[in-house]
Amino acid sequence: MTTAQNTEIESEGGPFTRWVRNAIDNPGKVHRAMFYVALVFFLFTTLFPIYWLVVLALTPNNLIVDMGVVPHGFNLSVFAELWELVPLHLYMFNSFVIATVTTVYVLLVSSLSGYAFGRLEFRGKGGLLLLLLIISFFPPAAFLLPLFKLFTGNVVVFGLHSPNLFNSMGAIIIPFSGLFLPLSVFILTTFYSQIPDGLEDAARVEGTTRFGALFRVIMPLSAPGLSTAGILTFIAVYNEFFFSFLLSTGDPENGAPLVWGILAFQGQYASMYNYMAAASLIGILPIALLVVVAQEKIVSGLTAGAIKE
Amino acid sequence: MNMHVQDGEFVCLVGPSGCGKSTTMEMVAGLTLPTEGDVTISGTNVTTHPPKDRGIAMVFQNIALFPHMNVYDNMSFGLRLRNFDKKEIDRRVERAADILQIKNLLNRKPSELSGGQRQRVAIGRAIVREPEAFLMDEPLANLDAKLRVHMRTELQRLHKELQTTIIYVTHDQAEAMTMSDRIAVLNDGELQQIDPPLICYNEPANRFVAGFIGSPSMNFIDGEVTADGFDSEFVSVEFDPVGYDVPVGTSVTLGIRPEDVYLADDRDGVLYPTKLIDTVTDVMEPMGDEIFVYLLHETRETTTMDESQHRSKQLLMSVDSATEISEEDHVAVFLDRTKLHLFDQKSGEAIAHGLETSTRDHAATQNTTPKN
Numbered sequence: 074m075t076t077a078q079n080t081e082i083e084s085e086g087g088p089f090t091r092w093v094r095n096a097i098d099n100p101g102k103v104h105r106a107m108f109y110v111a112l113v114f115f116l117f118t119t120l121f122p123i124y125w126l127v128v129l130a131l132t133p134n135n136l137i138v139d140m141g142v143v144p145h146g147f148n149l150s151v152f153a154e155l156w157e158l159v160p161l162h163l164y165m166f167n168s169f170v171i172a173t174v175t176t177v178y179v180l181l182v183s184s185l186s187g188y189a190f191g192r193l194e195f196r197g198k199g200g201l202l203l204l205l206l207i208i209s210f211f212p213p214a215a216f217l218l219p220l221f222k223l224f225t226g227n228v229v230v231f232g233l234h235s236p237n238l239f240n241s242m243g244a245i246i247i248p249f250s251g252l253f254l255p256l257s258v259f260i261l262t263t264f265y266s267q268i269p270d271g272l273e274d275a276a277r278v279e280g281t282t283r284f285g286a287l288f289r290v291i292m293p294l295s296a297p298g299l300s301t302a303g304i305l306t307f308i309a310v311y312n313e314f315f316f317s318f319l320l321s322t323g324d325p326e327n328g329a330p331l332v333w334g335i336l337a338f339q340g341q342y343a344s345m346y347n348y349m350a351a352a353s354l355i356g357i358l359p360i361a362l363l364v365v366v367a368q369e370k371i372v373s374g375l376t377a378g379a380i381k382e
Numbered sequence: 383m384n385m386h387v388q389d390g391e392f393v394c395l396v397g398p399s400g401c402g403k404s405t406t407m408e409m410v411a412g413l414t415l416p417t418e419g420d421v422t423i424s425g426t427n428v429t430t431h432p433p434k435d436r437g438i439a440m441v442f443q444n445i446a447l448f449p450h451m452n453v454y455d456n457m458s459f460g461l462r463l464r465n466f467d468k469k470e471i472d473r474r475v476e477r478a479a480d481i482l483q484i485k486n487l488l489n490r491k492p493s494e495l496s497g498g499q500r501q502r503v504a505i506g507r508a509i510v511r512e513p514e515a516f517l518m519d520e521p522l523a524n525l526d527a528k529l530r531v532h533m534r535t536e537l538q539r540l541h542k543e544l545q546t547t548i549i550y551v552t553h554d555q556a557e558a559m560t561m562s563d564r565i566a567v568l569n570d571g572e573l574q575q576i577d578p579p580l581i582c583y584n585e586p587a588n589r590f591v592a593g594f595i596g597s598p599s600m601n602f603i604d605g606e607v608t609a610d611g612f613d614s615e616f617v618s619v620e621f622d623p624v625g626y627d628v629p630v631g632t633s634v635t636l637g638i639r640p641e642d643v644y645l646a647d648d649r650d651g652v653l654y655p656t657k658l659i660d661t662v663t664d665v666m667e668p669m670g671d672e673i674f675v676y677l678l679h680e681t682r683e684t685t686t687m688d689e690s691q692h693r694s695k696q697l698l699m700s701v702d703s704a705t706e707i708s709e710e711d712h713v714a715v716f717l718d719r720t721k722l723h724l725f726d727q728k729s730g731e732a733i734a735h736g737l738e739t740s741t742r743d744h745a746a747t748q749n750t751t752p753k754n
Binding site for chain 1: 408411412413432433434438440443444445446447448450460464
């Protein structure tokens with residue numbers, strides 16, 4: 074009798090009740106639905122800014138007020154005209170050089186320290202790692218005034234003036250190499266410590282030095298870690314605004330980076346938003362390409378790195 | 383520890399885990415710096431030389447092939463680092479691949495190889511270098527039993543072919559016995575004995591070597607030297623202590639291998655037997671071709687004594703599998719006098735291997751015969 078009643082209630086439930094029951098019976102369905110919801114959300118948040126840049130770039134500057142989410146007009150010529158106004162390629166090249174030098178430097182130094190922290194036993198290792206972590210917690214803005222003083226040659230040690238690096242690439246490369254080092258060191262320490270000792274020993278017996286073993290065996294096997302650290306550093310430096318803006322006067326021949334190129338479209342009386350948007354889109358391209366290429370490298374690194382103990 | 387390895391010799395380092403075999407190897411290879419002492423290769427002191435300048439090649443226990451390189455690149459790694467001519471590299475890799483029968487695998491990645499193939503590639507990587515010495519650190523430890531025996535013979539053949547010095551670390555004394563020209567037995571970082579396998583087996587320098595070499599291990603019976611010979615609760619053997627320079631009253635250990643313990647009926651083959659010992663069989667371990675029989679002292683039928691005592695009061699005997707024997711049998715056994723070993727109980731050093739076989743002993747044995 075009770076069971077009969079129960080089945081009656083089940084079948085009697087409204088559409089909502091039936092939907093809930095169905096979801097409980099098939100959790101896989103719900104997981105799939107949640108996955109798509111999350112996917113759409115992330116796609117929207119990442120892609121909408123780019124779409125918005127496209128909209129801004131295509132809309133002529135005089136129609137830009139009061140606009141909605143669709144472009145007012147279709148003005149492709151900005152992408153060509155902007156080169157006449159500002160040598161954007163020079164700014165991009167500067168950014169590229171700054172980011173590349175910083176990345177190479179960071180990877181080199183963090184490889185050496187990652188090797189030391191990950192593979193050697195020495196006194197004070199924990200303390201040093203902690204110190205590194207603490208330094209990485211410092212807000213970069215706190216360094217600005219002392220750095221400014223340093224790079225304008227106003228710091229005197231034993232009668233020697235600090236080099237005048239203001240308004241050069243060095244003024245951006247040096248602080249950023251320092252600021253991004255801790256993160257890379259931590260990433261590479263983890264990766265290097267996972268390479269079996271036997272492989273390094275084998276390389277050394279075969280004829281490499283410790284350095285040789287690091288470059289020929291440990292680093293290739295840690296390719297995923299290296300590219301992660303490298304990409305993070307490269308993107309951050311390429312996009313950097315704060316130091317680049319304050320330690321440079323904005324002339325492309327003095328190593329001013331991309332940010333200055335985009336700001337160059339901002340005049341005293343007018344801001345050419347469509348040119349700025351177009352310049353931003355062009356500036357994104359190299360990074361997007363880099364990530365696509367590096368991603369392939371990451372995947373191949375993962376499949377080839379089947380380390381056999 | 384002081385060890386001198388001849389050119390072209392195959393030396394095995396054996397010992398229980400943690401005795402310093404691998405550390406010794408790493409010091410020879412230069413991966414670990416010795417706290418004191420020197421390492422010399424071909425007359426040059428290489429103690430502070432980095433591993434790459436020592437002219438040695440090593441095969442590792444965990445194989446340690448570079449996973450990101452194919453077999454050819456793995457094998458030619460050392461040669462390429464030394465800027466060898468491309469043709470010469472090809473020639474050497476081909477020759478090594480021929481010897482090891484891995485020619486068809488040269489383009490594969492290590493992850494695509496089986497355990498035995500990987501091991502052969504690792505050996506190949508060592509061969510192409512044509513080093514002054516090979517160091518092998520338990521190279522067969524990770525292989526399954528069948529492959530291990532196969533690779534054992536392969537390695538011996540290889541050694542015959544190349545005539546290069548090989549220092550081989552293993553904890554498996556069967557490997558050491560079968561392959562090496564000389565065995566170095568290590569314990570607690572101390573060299574116990576370095577001698578050809580059969581000498582280590584027949585004339586162990588001390589109690590540790592005696593117990594370590596040979597499977598199952600030697601029987602040890604603690605006792606004392608009396609004016610008449612060796613005496614313990616279980617076994618007594620007559621001999622003249624003067625001949626061995628052992629004062630009466632010294633605590634000694636008598637050692638006898640299981641295959642040198644005989645049943646009373648098998649007297650024919652043994653020229654110099656000891657007196658008969660009355661025992662009770664305890665546990666039997668049939669191995670197929672032979673049976674291991676644990677014998678207890680006649681008067682003690684239970685095995686409730688503590689471990690240290692127990693050892694001395696138990697005797698392991700190996701008999702032919704055709705022997706009719708069952709548990710709880712009362713049997714009389716004797717030992718082969720020529721195969722007895724005496725060790726000093728305190729230092730563990732060997733006092734004698736094989737006891738004198740004078741006429742006096744004959745008389746003694748004959749006296750015991752009627753009693754049987």
